Amino acid sequence: MERVELGKEEVEVKPDQWKLFERAVFAAKAKLTYGTVEEYLKMLERMKELERNGEITVFHVEEEFEPVTVKTLSGRRKRIPTVELWQHKSCGQCGHIPGYVTSLYWIMSQLGVPYVDDTNQTSCTAWNYYGSGTSNPVALTAVFLRNMHVAWERNAYPLIHCGTSYGDYKEVRFMAVMSRELRERVRQILKKIDRDIVIPEELVHYSEWLHVVRHRIAERKKYDVSNVSVAVHAACHTYKLMPEDYTYEDDVLDGVRPAPTTSVALALGARVVDYRNWYDCCGFGFRHILTEREISRSFAYFRKVQPIVRETGADVLLTHDTGCVTTLDKSQVVPLAHGYKETVPVMSDSQFAALAMGAHPFTVCQLHWHVSDWKELMTKMGIDWERRLEEHKRYVEEVKKRVREPEFIRSPGRRLRPRKDSRELSS
Amino acid sequence: MYQRKSVKIVRRLRRLNGNGWAYHGLPGLQWEIENSSSYDRKLMSELTRELLEDFRIHEFYHACINCGNCTSRCPAFRFADFSPRVVVQKVMHAKSEPDLIVQMLDQYIWACFQCYSCWDVCPAHNNPGGLIAMMKELAVKHGLQSASKALEPYSRVLFKLMTTGTQITPDMHSSIAPFRDWGPHKAELVKHLREERAAVPVENLAKVMDRGWNVDAETIRELLIIEKEAGVIDAVKSVLKDVGEMVDETRAEYGVE
Incomplete structure (x- = not known):
């Protein structure tokens, strides 16, 4: 604790608050707005004001969503809903790393958490925007508010699976609340699709949900992971894009780095290892991962995978975003073909948690879609992967021959009833 | 401002390293700088005006102290000739020199990963990633050839x-x-x-x-x-x-x- 003179006042600042404090002082001196903690809090106040004036509807985290409170980087307390969730799926996950989302649903079904997996959902379209510039604030905000309105109609609280959707939604929410012009332009578009402005009180990433239910997950642990060393890569768009609102916890990484994912690994009893490049991005780059593969691959391998393996010898690399899992996993093939030795299995925190809880590594966690080698990790966790792989192959074959029906993960019965449609909302 | 090098210096650098990286400006920018000189002046002014009049500009750009924190964290800088510091510096001087924006719009910005590491570490709270996203939008909207290629x-x-x-x-x-x-x-x-x-x-x-x-x-x-x-x-x-x-x-x- 240090005492700092700020104008005429003297305030006490904890060491871990230095970064924020310096920013706040700079912001105050430069009369800055966007991106500062003060302005973020102002935006939340403005949102309440707009609600009071009847300009917007705010989707509150009511008690019926059984929220758990966490601390954010700004020091603000954030309420994370734990039940009755509207799954905002990720456009990059579902097509080629389906185990990400299937593991999350499986955990929810095990914990008795009701949810809605909606077909009336689009991606946030921000991958496209960041990669190609083929969108704009009006379109991004309209897509955000359309999806949020659907969640509101279903009376299920949006849980965002993708780090980029989460970051983009935080950004466009800020703009929609603070810019009347943008808001009104978007309102006109929403009218054409029979919808209105509904803004969630809290934007929640699935990793924050996993974070708050981690002890319940740990209680259901089937495998001992105390001999597994875990390296964590925090996704840039969760904690660098509008950083004020992501979850931090005093007893996880001293409260100075994002808590989710690390906290889940710790709760499961794994050994979390640290590495010097923890802050670096994964190399995804939106357009790069698709059309500039060399640059993406080089960054992922030489700035993340190689240093992680050399410095820590980690058994697994966990992350919590679509792009990060994709890039860190797929970028290992070419360097290995060129004779580099370092390799580490990559998966999402939801897959690791589901594995530890005893989920089927292939039928549920869908690990066979990943290219980095997970066999050693399975063995270390005590999972007989050869037998499990045979089981899965048999299952796929039986489904193919229609000898058996596929076994779908289902949501436990919902308690909340869907709301009426948007026409009633606007009247 | 990078173009205001004395003619003598430019000639000397050309003599020393005619096809290399050291003439006309910063590493990695030679193509963009050469190309901007042949741009339609009207379009150039239009692009700069649109960028500077965007409602996000005052949120994304404040004042650059040239510390280079952004570049030190930039993944594109590691493996490409790209620096977010250069982008912010060019935006800073765009009002008086509109060709600086065209130099960025034409090819340079497409190296950005949009990870926003630059924003997170900027002591002046500039958002280079945000500025670049705005520029990409502009390049697409105006159908620049470099955008089509990218x-x-x-x-x-x-x-x-x-x-x-x-x-x-x-x-x-x-x-x-x-x-x-x-x-x-x-x-x-x-x-x-x-x-x-x-x-x-x-x-x-x-x-x-x-x-x-x-x-x-x-x-x-x-x-x-x-x-x-x-x-x-x-x-x-x-x-x-x-x-x-x-x-x-x-x-x-x-x-x-």
Whole structure:
């Protein structure tokens, strides 16, 4: 604790608050707005004001969503809903790393958490925007508010699976609340699709949900992971894009780095290892991962995978975003073909948690879609992967021959009833 | 400001290293600087005006102290000739020298990963990633040739997203797909893709091959209305004509006027 003179006042600042404090002082001196903690809090106040004036509807985290409170980087307390969730799926996950989302649903079904997996959902379209510039604030905000309105109609609280959707939604929410012009332009578009402005009180990433239910997950642990060393890569768009609102916890990484994912690994009893490049991005780059593969691959391998393996010898690399899992996993093939030795299995925190809880590594966690080698990790966790792989192959074959029906993960019965449609909302 | 080098210095550098990186400005910028000199002055002023009048500019740019924190954290800087510090510096001087913006719009900005590490570490709270996203928008809107070149290989994904609301789909995993370097493992998976997909234990994903998940037709119609009304389809047409026209065809199929 240090005492700092700020104008005429003297305030006490904890060491871990230095970064924020310096920013706040700079912001105050430069009369800055966007991106500062003060302005973020102002935006939340403005949102309440707009609600009071009847300009917007705010989707509150009511008690019926059984929220758990966490601390954010700004020091603000954030309420994370734990039940009755509207799954905002990720456009990059579902097509080629389906185990990400299937593991999350499986955990929810095990914990008795009701949810809605909606077909009336689009991606946030921000991958496209960041990669190609083929969108704009009006379109991004309209897509955000359309999806949020659907969640509101279903009376299920949006849980965002993708780090980029989460970051983009935080950004466009800020703009929609603070810019009347943008808001009104978007309102006109929403009218054409029979919808209105509904803004969630809290934007929640699935990793924050996993974070708050981690002890319940740990209680259901089937495998001992105390001999597994875990390296964590925090996704840039969760904690660098509008950083004020992501979850931090005093007893996880001293409260100075994002808590989710690390906290889940710790709760499961794994050994979390640290590495010097923890802050670096994964190399995804939106357009790069698709059309500039060399640059993406080089960054992922030489700035993340190689240093992680050399410095820590980690058994697994966990992350919590679509792009990060994709890039860190797929970028290992070419360097290995060129004779580099370092390799580490990559998966999402939801897959690791589901594995530890005893989920089927292939039928549920869908690990066979990943290219980095997970066999050693399975063995270390005590999972007989050869037998499990045979089981899965048999299952796929039986489904193919229609000898058996596929076994779908289902949501436990919902308690909340869907709301009426948007026409009633606007009247 | 980078162009205000004395003629003597430029000549000397050319003599020393005629085709190298050291003339006319900063490393990695020679193409853009050369090219900007042949740009239509009217378009150049228009692009700069649009950028500086965007409602986000005062949020994304404050004042650059040239510390280089942003560049030190930049993934594109590690493996490409790119620096977010240069972008912010050019925006800072854009009002008096509009060609600086064109130099950025034309090719340079497309190296950015949009990870926003630069924003997170900027002591002045500039958002270089945000500025670059704005510039990409401008380059697309005005159909700059460099934008078309950068985005051409991206066409398939762009079309998929605009017309299904989802991006990477199972049917993109094939021997001719853009992910050949994902290795033999992927090629093996592709052989059984349909069966594997059918066995994914989530109903809205199982058997779905041409999109990420089952998306309602009405949902796609709403997305197409948003894209049309917000000017996204027109912007795409100006940079990737074929993709824009195909989206228009889809729009007509869904009955969006």
